[in-house]
Amino acid sequence: MEQPELEFTGRFRLVRKVAEGGMATVYEAEQLGAEGFTKRVALKVIHPRYAKRSAFLRAFIDEAKLSANLVHGNIVQIFQLGEVAGDYFIAMEYIQGPTVRQLIDRHRELPHGDGLVFAVLLGTFLGDTGAYLGGRLLGTRKLAPRISPNKTWEGLVAGIIVGTAVVWWYGLSTEWMGGQNGAILGFAVACAAPIGDLLESAVKRDAGTKDAGTLFGAHGGALDRLDAAFFTLVTGYFVWLLLI
Secondary structure, three states: OOOOEEOOOOEEEEEEEEEEOOOEEEEEEEEEOHHHOEEEEEEEEEOHHHHOOHHHHHHHHHHHHHHHOOOOOOOOOEEEEEEEOOEEEEEEEOOOOOOHHHHHHHHHHOOOHHHHHHHHHHHHHHHHHHHHHHHHHHOOOEEEOOOEEEEEHHHHHHHHHHHHHHHHHHHHOOOOOOHHHHHHHHHHHHHHHHHHHHHHHHHHHHHOOOOOOOOOHHHOOHHHHHHHHHHHHHHHHHHHHHHO
């Protein structure tokens, strides 16, 4: 059966649909070139209904332009922003590996997986709150002034204490986790969270932008709210595997 192609300067053969979200669909594809040249890429195609709405289309285009200027071994590279008959797409580096959804599902497949996901997210978000309040009330020494000027060492310590404490408390309240495992898991999560936060801050500063998006208005985009969780979910999963 012949595979569908997107025709323009540099063709793509769609291999499979990887995932579909609220705004776009991501495909695994092959970029086709002269003399049988092929390169495996990922194509993110905005849904047609959003391509017709200027605000959503502008956000999609801005995402491509912003990401194209970021060159780092830990950041997916953007190859091209294209358009075919009004359908816009981003061609990007294809990386084999689990998605965040698959990581969450793996958590849930573990004994008491739903509770583990809840504990990790509880430590992530309450630890972040503790870091914010600790920094506002006690912060005097800048943590990384060139990357995130408002973060302080005092806020970092407060966030680690709060994040560790809430997961420890959650562990005490459950028979399956226990206080000791809860404290270890909480400490690992509380240490991983600011790494994700600082990495995203570094990316935004390098790109010269304050927020990664506008989904939540003044609070930025989805990445601004979930940057720490990307790190803590992975950390929590592997730490828990070591504990059980």
